[in-house]
Amino acid sequence: MNQHDKLALPVGTTLDRFIMRKQEDFPYATGELSQLLRDIALAAKIVNREINRSGLIDIAGAYGNRNVQGEDQQKLDVIANIRFIRALRNGGEVCTIISEEDEEVIQTGNVQGKYIVAIDPLDGSSNIDVNVSIGTIFSIYRRVSPTGTEGTMADCLQSGTHQVAAGYVIYGSSTMMVYTTGNGVNGFTYEPSLGEFFLSHPNIQSPKSGSVYSVNEGSSASFSPGMAAYVAHCKDQGFSARYIGSLVADFHRNLLKGGIYIYPSTQKSPKGKLRLMYECNPLAFIVEQAGGKSSNGYMRTMEIEPLDMHDRSPLFIGSIDLVNQAEEFMARELAQAE
Numbered sequence: 001m002n003q004h005d006k007l008a009l010p011v012g013t014t015l016d017r018f019i020m021r022k023q024e025d026f027p028y029a030t031g032e033l034s035q036l037l038r039d040i041a042l043a044a045k046i047v048n049r050e051i052n053r054s055g056l057i058d059i060a061g062a063y064g065n066r067n068v069q070g071e072d073q074q075k076l077d078v079i080a081n082i083r084f085i086r087a088l089r090n091g092g093e094v095c096t097i098i099s100e101e102d103e104e105v106i107q108t109g110n111v112q113g114k115y116i117v118a119i120d121p122l123d124g125s126s127n128i129d130v131n132v133s134i135g136t137i138f139s140i141y142r143r144v145s146p147t148g149t150e151g152t153m154a155d156c157l158q159s160g161t162h163q164v165a166a167g168y169v170i171y172g173s174s175t176m177m178v179y180t181t182g183n184g185v186n187g188f189t190y191e192p193s194l195g196e197f198f199l200s201h202p203n204i205q206s207p208k209s210g211s212v213y214s215v216n217e218g219s220s221a222s223f224s225p226g227m228a229a230y231v232a233h234c235k236d237q238g239f240s241a242r243y244i245g246s247l248v249a250d251f252h253r254n255l256l257k258g259g260i261y262i263y264p265s266t267q268k269s270p271k272g273k274l275r276l277m278y279e280c281n282p283l284a285f286i287v288e289q290a291g292g293k294s295s296n297g298y299m300r301t302m303e304i305e306p307l308d309m310h311d312r313s314p315l316f317i318g319s320i321d322l323v324n325q326a327e328e329f330m331a332r333e334l335a336q337a338e
């Protein structure tokens with residue numbers, strides 16, 4: 001029996017009930033984190049509805065455009081940002097939010113709130129207009145400053161090891177929410193006619209290895225020698241290349257089926273493209289909880305100390321054997337450069 005089986009709840013359990021029952025496993029829990037997770041699920045349902053009808057009402061277009069009715073249009077990632085911030089503000093458990101869509105931190109006004117949320121409200125922007133899977137990624141931290149005041153920079157700039165929960169929503173062929181609170185990873189599929197998420201993927205385990213690599217090879221001319229050698233190695237092994245261009249969707253596929261996702265540093269972007277706080281760290285927490293691995297090619301993603309809330313980091317994430325192997329190629333590159 002694996003360590004999470006004793007906590008198992010049956011497939012088909014609603015997300016609300018699951019969150020409630022998990023809270024009962026911690027006798028001193030106050031229910032605030034549970035409420036916060038429910039707030040995120042509620043906002044996800046609203047965003048899911050907006051996404052599903054985006055083709056009809058043309059809200060996927062550029063911010064500030066006007067639609068055929070002459071109404072102001074808003075870009076879907078702006079709408080998602082508004083929806084999640086509103087849900088977190090109204091929920092009352094969060095004092096401060098870090099969002100990809102906002103340069104500055106968002107103080108919710110809930111000075112008694114014990115939690116900080118970092119969020120990518122809509123991931124995969126380039127896929128919005130073409131009806132390809134997109135997502136939301138979130139990370140939850142406990143504040144380190146005393147309650148009664150706004151959240152501080154010390155609250156916001158915590159390394160990923162301090163996450164108390166993390167998750168993502170994938171708006172794909174079905175909509176799913178996948179999350180961890182540090183006791184394994186569980187996935188819930190949304191049933192739109194009932195308006196509920198149901199447990200469909202209990203105790204997700206990352207396959208130890210795999211034969212899929214996911215990297216944007218359009219940038220291969222600016223890969224480092226180690227990175228280029230690793231991609232060549234994947235090809236020599238007869239791996240399949242799979243790259244959707246929505247991190248959530250690429251990650252989700254590899255989490256379930258096995259594989260490695262890499263967004264490396266390039267000459268143009270030495271720190272890669274992905275954001276540490278609301279793209280890399282939450283997925284790193286999930287993959288580790290599922291038995292996989294995440295690094296920047298050299299060190300564990302969750303141990304990177306953020307200097308800025310919009311910091312970027314290269315990302316090597318997925319099946320443990322594949323990430324270990326990719327790291328060996330990066331280490332060899334370092335050794336050869338010395």
Ligand SMILES: O=P(O)(O)OC[C@H]1O[C@](O)(COP(=O)(O)O)[C@@H](O)[C@@H]1O
Pocket residue numbers: 100120122123124125126216245246247248273
């Ligand atoms: O086109 P590229 O450079 O491969 O970038 C794709 C990556 O950029 C992202 O779209 C960035 O996310 P946003 O859409 O939230 O800005 C990732 O989801 C994705 O994996």
Ligand SMILES: [Mg+2]
Pocket residue numbers: 120122123124247279
């Ligand atoms: Mg993103």
Ligand SMILES: [Mg+2]
Pocket residue numbers: 077100120121122123124125
């Ligand atoms: Mg985004």
